[in-house]
Amino acid sequence: MSQTTAIARETLLDTPGLSEAHLSQVMDRLLSRQVDAADIYFQYGRLESWVLEDGIIKEGSHSIEQGAGLRAISGEKTGFAYTDSLELSRLLDAAGAARAIAQAGQHGARAIAGSGTPPALYAPINPLDSLSEIEKLDLMRRADAEARTADPRVQEVIVSLVAAHDIILVMDNAGQISGDVRPLVRMNVQVIVEQGDKREQGSSGGGARQALDFFLQDDRAMGYAREAVRQALVNLDAVAAPAGMLPVVLGPGWPGVLLHEAVGHGLEGDFNRKGTSAFSGRIGEQVASPLCTVVDDGTLPGRRGSLTIDDEGTPSGNNVLIENGILKGYMQDKMNAHLMGVAPTGNGRRESYAHLPMPRMTNTYMLAGEHKPEEIIASVEHGIYAVNFGGGQVDITSGKFVFSANEAYLIEKGKVSHPVKGATLIGNGPEAMNRISMVGDDLALDSGVGTCGKEGQSVPVGVGQPTLKIDQLTVGGTAA
Amino acid sequence: MSQAEQISRLKQVVEDLLHEARHQGADAAEAGVSAQTGLSVTVRLGETETIEHTSDNGLGITVYFAHRKGSANTTDLRPDAIRESVAAACRIAKHTSEDPAAGLADAHRMARDVPDLDLYHPWDLDADEAAGIARDCEDAARAVDPRISNSEGATLYTQRSSFIYGNSHGFVGGYPTTRHSLSCAVIAQQGDEMQRDYWYDSSRLPAELAEPAAIGRRAAERTLARLDGRQLGTRECPVLFRADVAPSLLRSLFGAIRGHAVYRKSTFLLDQVGEQIFPDWVRISEDPLLPRGQASAPFDNEGVATGYRDLVADGVLQGYLLDSYSARKLGLQSTASAGGVRNAGIASSGQSFDELLREMDHGVVVTELMGQGTNPVTGDYSRGAAGFWVENGEMQYPVDEITVAGNLKDMFRQLLAVGSDNDIPGSIDTGSWLIERMTVGGD
Numbered sequence: 001m002s003q004t005t006a007i008a009r010e011t012l013l014d015t016p017g018l019s020e021a022h023l024s025q026v027m028d029r030l031l032s033r034q035v036d037a038a039d040i041y042f043q044y045g046r047l048e049s050w051v052l053e054d055g056i057i058k059e060g061s062h063s064i065e066q067g068a069g070l071r072a073i074s075g076e077k078t079g080f081a082y083t084d085s086l087e088l089s090r091l092l093d094a095a096g097a098a099r100a101i102a103q104a105g106q107h108g109a110r111a112i113a114g115s116g117t118p119p120a121l122y123a124p125i126n127p128l129d130s131l132s133e134i135e136k137l138d139l140m141r142r143a144d145a146e147a148r149t150a151d152p153r154v155q156e157v158i159v160s161l162v163a164a165h166d167i168i169l170v171m172d173n174a175g176q177i178s179g180d181v182r183p184l185v186r187m188n189v190q191v192i193v194e195q196g197d198k199r200e201q202g203s204s205g206g207g208a209r210q211a212l213d214f215f216l217q218d219d220r221a222m223g224y225a226r227e228a229v230r231q232a233l234v235n236l237d238a239v240a241a242p243a244g245m246l247p248v249v250l251g252p253g254w255p256g257v258l259l260h261e262a263v264g265h266g267l268e269g270d271f272n273r274k275g276t277s278a279f280s281g282r283i284g285e286q287v288a289s290p291l292c293t294v295v296d297d298g299t300l301p302g303r304r305g306s307l308t309i310d311d312e313g314t315p316s317g318n319n320v321l322i323e324n325g326i327l328k329g330y331m332q333d334k335m336n337a338h339l340m341g342v343a344p345t346g347n348g349r350r351e352s353y354a355h356l357p358m359p360r361m362t363n364t365y366m367l368a369g370e371h372k373p374e375e376i377i378a379s380v381e382h383g384i385y386a387v388n389f390g391g392g393q394v395d396i397t398s399g400k401f402v403f404s405a406n407e408a409y410l411i412e413k414g415k416v417s418h419p420v421k422g423a424t425l426i427g428n429g430p431e432a433m434n435r436i437s438m439v440g441d442d443l444a445l446d447s448g449v450g451t452c453g454k455e456g457q458s459v460p461v462g463v464g465q466p467t468l469k470i471d472q473l474t475v476g477g478t479a480a
Numbered sequence: 481m482s483q484a485e486q487i488s489r490l491k492q493v494v495e496d497l498l499h500e501a502r503h504q505g506a507d508a509a510e511a512g513v514s515a516q517t518g519l520s521v522t523v524r525l526g527e528t529e530t531i532e533h534t535s536d537n538g539l540g541i542t543v544y545f546a547h548r549k550g551s552a553n554t555t556d557l558r559p560d561a562i563r564e565s566v567a568a569a570c571r572i573a574k575h576t577s578e579d580p581a582a583g584l585a586d587a588h589r590m591a592r593d594v595p596d597l598d599l600y601h602p603w604d605l606d607a608d609e610a611a612g613i614a615r616d617c618e619d620a621a622r623a624v625d626p627r628i629s630n631s632e633g634a635t636l637y638t639q640r641s642s643f644i645y646g647n648s649h650g651f652v653g654g655y656p657t658t659r660h661s662l663s664c665a666v667i668a669q670q671g672d673e674m675q676r677d678y679w680y681d682s683s684r685l686p687a688e689l690a691e692p693a694a695i696g697r698r699a700a701e702r703t704l705a706r707l708d709g710r711q712l713g714t715r716e717c718p719v720l721f722r723a724d725v726a727p728s729l730l731r732s733l734f735g736a737i738r739g740h741a742v743y744r745k746s747t748f749l750l751d752q753v754g755e756q757i758f759p760d761w762v763r764i765s766e767d768p769l770l771p772r773g774q775a776s777a778p779f780d781n782e783g784v785a786t787g788y789r790d791l792v793a794d795g796v797l798q799g800y801l802l803d804s805y806s807a808r809k810l811g812l813q814s815t816a817s818a819g820g821v822r823n824a825g826i827a828s829s830g831q832s833f834d835e836l837l838r839e840m841d842h843g844v845v846v847t848e849l850m851g852q853g854t855n856p857v858t859g860d861y862s863r864g865a866a867g868f869w870v871e872n873g874e875m876q877y878p879v880d881e882i883t884v885a886g887n888l889k890d891m892f893r894q895l896l897a898v899g900s901d902n903d904i905p906g907s908i909d910t911g912s913w914l915i916e917r918m919t920v921g922g923d
Contacts, residue, residue, distance in 0.1 A: 048568075048572075053744075056576075056577035056578075056579060057575060057576045057577045058549075058576065058577065058579060058582075059549060059551065059576065060549075060550055060551065060572035060573075060575060060576050061550075061551040061552060061553070061572070062551070062552040062553075062565065062568035062569065062572060063552070063553050063554065064552075064553070064554035064555065064556055064561050064564065064565060065554075065555050065556075066554075066555060066556045066561070067555065067556070076524075076527070076529060077527070077528055077529060077530070077531075078529065078530045078531075079530070079531050080530065080531070080532045080533070081532070081533040081535075082533075082534075082535065083535060084535070084536075084537055084555050084556050084557070085556075085558065094533075097533045098533070100531065100607065101528070101530075101531050133571075133575045134575075137575060155745060156744050156745060156746070158744075192744065192745055192746050192857065194745070199745060199746075199750075199857050199858070200857060200858065201746060201855075201856075201857045241862070241885075243714045243883065243885060243919045243920070243921035244714035244921055244922065244923070245714075245922075245923050274524075274630070274632070275630055276630055276632060276667055276674075276676065278674065354534070354536060354555075356530070356532070390852055390853070391851065391852050392851060393850045393851050393852075393864070395676065395850070396676075397667055397674045397675060397676035398673075398674060398675050398676065398706075398880070400850070400864070400866070400880060400881055401850075402850040402851035402853070402863070402864035403851065404851050404852060404853040404862070406855075421855075421858075421860050421862075422853065422855055422860060422862065423853070423862045423883070423885065424850075424851050424853035424862040424863050424864050424883050424885075426850070426851075426864040426881055426882070426883055426921075427881065428881060474711070474881060474882070474883060474921050474922060474923065475883070475921060476853065476862040476863065476864070476883025476884070476885045476919075476921045477862065477885060477919070477921065478862070478885045478886060478887075478919045479919070480714050480715060480716050480919050480920075480921075
């Protein structure tokens with residue numbers, strides 16, 4: 001048994017007094033009808049957050065999220081119930097409610113061969129304890145001071161620091177028990193700057209599945225402070241963004257939110273099983289320019305979107321979604337993989353025990369190409385260079401997606417010129433991906449800030465890409 | 481457990497919490513506890529797809545040691561978890577800074593009596609009955625047109641909740657609520673093109689939910705109307721935000737007058753109280769005491785008594801949305817806005833939707849907005865959109881993959897009319913908004 005699974009067993013079974021015999025009893029109850037597959041998911045979650053504002057430590061909060069979710073699957077039907085108590089009687093009640101989805105009769109549960117627990121991609125630590133309170137608050141105060149000394153126009157600084165400790169244990173209907181211990185830390189610096197009667201904001205941060213001293217390494221925290229100020233000052237000088245179809249060059253790293261929206265969601269297995277995605281039934285077809293190879297990789301050590309195992313116990317993978325423009329595969333959880341006759345890909349994720357798992361992204365990025373970033377910018381006569389984004393959104397059925405630039409520049413005659421105000425970019429996923437005409441050699445991943453929402457469930461994700469050029473994309477500025 | 485028993489159990493939890501906080505040395509404390517159970521059933525392509533039994537508990541506590549504050553919350557209400565939470569909140573308060581604005585809301589502002597707003601109307605239905613209603617809804621959607629080729633299903637959700645809030649002023653109050661909703665999303669196909677849209681209704685009372693078939697048909701009609709959309713050329717023109725997307729404009733206003741945004745100076749409506757921010761016919765109000773209202777509450781999240789108020793009258797901003805903290809930071813009084821605005825609405829200028837189309841003559845009707853593209857500090861607004869192109873006062877064809885952009889300050893001042901077509905579900909009451917001029921980005 002791995003150290004990780006041992007910790008998970010101790011926390012979620014031994015402490016509440018549950019034995020394997022108890023679990024078998026609950027599983028038997030879940031399987032006592034015509035159920036194809038079932039699982040029991042236990043979660044122990046602790047989260048601590050701190051906020052600095054007005055130069056003082058204004059708020060701190062501690063959260064407990066704990067319980068078990070029980071699921072029974074029969075064909076395309078799912079029954080689900082959960083409880084915040086780990087007492088046997090409550091688990092049995094929940095099992096009785098969840099199995100009601102299936103017809104009475106003998107169960108035909110699939111025995112799925114155990115995949116074994118892979119080596120952990122992050123240390124099984126509790127990040128809440130990884131720095132003392134004094135050290136945490138000192139780090140935040142230093143980030144505040146760094147932002148205020150960076151420029152006299154800085155009026156307000158808000159620093160937040162969050163540490164989360166999640167321990168999960170999942171038992172499938174074959175009796176296999178897998179556990180994971182998932183640390184997650186996040187720091188953010190937001191500033192308001194003022195010049196005359198103009199005000200602007202800037203924000204920067206990062207995170208990882210690591211201890212809090214991640215922010216002390218490589219000058220990261222101070223870097224977030226300086227970066228937030230730089231962004232806000234750039235935006236003070238921004239002029240109206242253009243409106244209409246233009247060539248768009250996207251910078252490396254976080255602008256990879258393009259891939260998350262334009263192709264990522266559309267390649268999730270549930271939408272494709274149901275035939276509701278613009279990418280449904282298109283495996284083997286050209287869905288992007290031949291310069292594009294896109295992967296979803298949950299195996300990067302310590303990254304925010306990484307998982308040693310997903311929330312169904314499947315080891316995460318490095319899955320090629322698009323190779324040289326050709327659609328290779330979808331992201332799957334167990335249920336959708338089974339119904340589509342393919343293997344699970346380690347993308348079965350859930351926000352918590354109180355939510356059903358579904359196919360979700362991990363770290364989604366495009367592999368590097370051959371061009372120097374300067375060559376890409378120099379190739380544009382009149383267009384936009386966008387280096388920072390807020391969120392995005394996609395309609396997976398029509399393929400329409402948006403993402404909102406919050407730091408962008410005009411490109412004039414092959415040179416980066418004025419900063420322009422934030423603007424939404426809109427396109428159609430497959431069309432936009434086919435219009436990618438240059439891909440840089442500067443692949444970068446984001447700093448660990450992404451959160452993805454789907455059907456009301458939030459999970460941490462990563463994105464990344466090299467500098468790339470889309471020949472035409474609609475830019476939503478005000479300068480018509 | 482009966483609802484009355486549950487309420488008294490939660491009251492006991494809150495009182496125990498406040499007692500435990502005092503025992504651990506806190507000068508003041510406040511706590512909220514909630515318990516919710518529900519049933520969600522989805523039917524897709526005529527078959528039951530998921531049955532979810534929801535059961536969520538939550539507890540939050542904030543302690544004050546003089547003006548230092550610590551908070552904790554938990555989904556686990558057993559005594560161990562409660563003790564751990566109170567101890568964590570007290571430990572945190574030893575490390576936060578002295579903040580003169582931190583503390584409970586003022587004692588004299590606590591709600592004295594808690595009116596019954598008629599928010600509790602449970603729906604006793606089992607999973608089969610719920611599936612039957614969802615099936616009727618989806619069947620009606622699929623029967624509208626052969627181009628309705630696929631479905632994401634119809635979902636019936638019913639929940640009942642109880643919650644109690646109390647603080648060390650001696651205030652303890654709470655009540656049960658119910659919420660029921662029915663939604664449907666379908667897909668239309670025509671050639672290679674696929675479009676999806678949805679419709680829903682929600683209510684405190686089962687009997688007030690729209691007919692399942694009516695919800696299904698409206699979902700199908702909205703989806704079919706999107707087929708054959710095209711891009712528009714980039715231009716400046718009038719924009720009509722249809723009633724179902726107009727609430728997002730009001731939410732942008734509420735975000736900008738939130739006390740926390742104001743004291744941080746992170747709003748485009750800084751120092752605008754008493755100023756004309758809309759044309760003089762505009763009135764925007766909130767009515768937290770509306771019987772059976774979807775956002776009704778007799779007291780806010782700090783126990784402060786709520787009541788009707790105008791946020792904008794004669795186009796002039798009347799005040800901010802203040803909780804006790806932001807009020808103290810600004811030297812003002814709480815407006816019972818902890819937890820947000822409740823049952824907000826904008827008065828119509830009287831025109832029907834068709835009259836608004838004629839009034840605008842030409843321009844874009846926006847029926848979908850995508851992305852978050854608003855800058856709360858500057859008011860700069862740029863969002864993805866889909867809808868219809870209007871010429872000679874009539875809708876001509878659907879448009880999609882466009883952007884609409886402007887600045888919220890200008891958009892508010894250029895509001896020409898608000899329709900009487902306020903037939904949308906949800907807690908915000910508004911008709912369609914006609915805005916004089918925005919930039920539309922297209923091909």
